[in-house]
Amino acid sequence: MNIGIIGLGKMGYNLALNLKDHNHEVTAFDKDLDAVERIKGEGITGVASIEELVQNLPKPRVVWLMVPAGNITEMVIEEASKSLEAGDILIDGGNSNYKDSVRRAEQLAEKGIYFFDCGTSGGTEGARHGVCIMIGGDAEVFKSIEPFFKDIAVENGYLYSGKSGSGHFLKMVHNGIEYGMMQAIAEGFEILDKSQFDYDYEKVAKVWNNGSVIRSWLMELIENAFSKDANLSGLKGVMHSSGEGKWTVETALDLQAAAPVITMSLLMRYRSLEEDTFSGKVVAALRNEFGGHAVEKN
Numbered sequence: 001m002n003i004g005i006i007g008l009g010k011m012g013y014n015l016a017l018n019l020k021d022h023n024h025e026v027t028a029f030d031k032d033l034d035a036v037e038r039i040k041g042e043g044i045t046g047v048a049s050i051e052e053l054v055q056n057l058p059k060p061r062v063v064w065l066m067v068p069a070g071n072i073t074e075m076v077i078e079e080a081s082k083s084l085e086a087g088d089i090l091i092d093g094g095n096s097n098y099k100d101s102v103r104r105a106e107q108l109a110e111k112g113i114y115f116f117d118c119g120t121s122g123g124t125e126g127a128r129h130g131v132c133i134m135i136g137g138d139a140e141v142f143k144s145i146e147p148f149f150k151d152i153a154v155e156n157g158y159l160y161s162g163k164s165g166s167g168h169f170l171k172m173v174h175n176g177i178e179y180g181m182m183q184a185i186a187e188g189f190e191i192l193d194k195s196q197f198d199y200d201y202e203k204v205a206k207v208w209n210n211g212s213v214i215r216s217w218l219m220e221l222i223e224n225a226f227s228k229d230a231n232l233s234g235l236k237g238v239m240h241s242s243g244e245g246k247w248t249v250e251t252a253l254d255l256q257a258a259a260p261v262i263t264m265s266l267l268m269r270y271r272s273l274e275e276d277t278f279s280g281k282v283v284a285a286l287r288n289e290f291g292g293h294a295v296e297k298n
């Protein structure tokens with residue numbers, strides 16, 4: 001089958017190769033023309049514009065976006081929708097906010113274009129060799145593109161989750177869970193690190209990965225990280241976030257769903273971005289005022 005890929009970053013590039021491995025005819029575009037040149041070297045058709053990509057595909061066209069969520073996705077969809085026609089299919093495989101996906105599906109439907117919001121998990125390795133995908137959009141049209149998902153996903157690794165928005169909503173909650181799981185693992189190692197015992201963290205992660213209740217891919221990844229840097233001393237404990245955790249917490253609040261673990265793990269990420277905090281100074285000052293407790297000064 002034919003498919004166009006827009007966005008040849010780490011995820012898009014690997015997805016394009018994964019699709020090609022499964023004998024799909026891939027046409028690829030990225031504004032970084034070096035990436036286009038590189039993928040041509042892999043035997044994939046590379047083009048110099050979105051318009052050319054659309055023209056290169058047989059109708060009804062299937063175009064998969066793999067670009068950063070937010071403004072870039074918005075601009076690329078606007079650009080692609082100028083060339084796409086009624087009956088064509090646009091898949092957003094990025095981490096878009098589900099509310100944007102609901103709106104985009106409605107706007108594109110006015111032109112007869114089918115939009116699928118597609119949460120893609122598994123990192124770059126997953127994109128290359130077997131991904132996990134959650135897909136929202138038209139149930140009937142989904143059947144026509146299901147072979148793509150079946151081919152590039154791991155076994156049982158794709159789900160048609162329902163109407164537009166449901167794919168990105170599911171991915172958002174998945175990422176919220178990811179925040180909480182990572183934070184719990186991190187806190188466990190923090191306690192070990194502050195204890196009187198002298199643990200080898202790589203070995204700890206390894207033993208936990210063999211038969212324990214908390215064995216997991218995340219534990220394997222941290223085992224791997226400890227194997228490269230035994231105490232992670234080369235890293236700063238600064239935890240950035242790209243929005244999905246925040247949206248999960250906002251959604252939980254809107255729905256009055258109690259989600260303390262995910263919420264706290266998001267707040268820990270924000271806290272990690274600051275060297276010192278004003279709130280900390282305020283509490284220190286209050287303790288000093290009412291109890292004469294010691295403060296540390298700059």
Ligand SMILES: O=C(O)[C@H](O)[C@@H](O)[C@H](O)[C@H](O)COP(=O)(O)O
Nearest residue numbers: 121122123175240241242243244
């Ligand atoms: O399932 C996945 O493969 C991940 O969830 C991925 O999609 C995520 O976007 C990034 O790992 C960063 O997310 P944060 O920047 O929010 O931590």
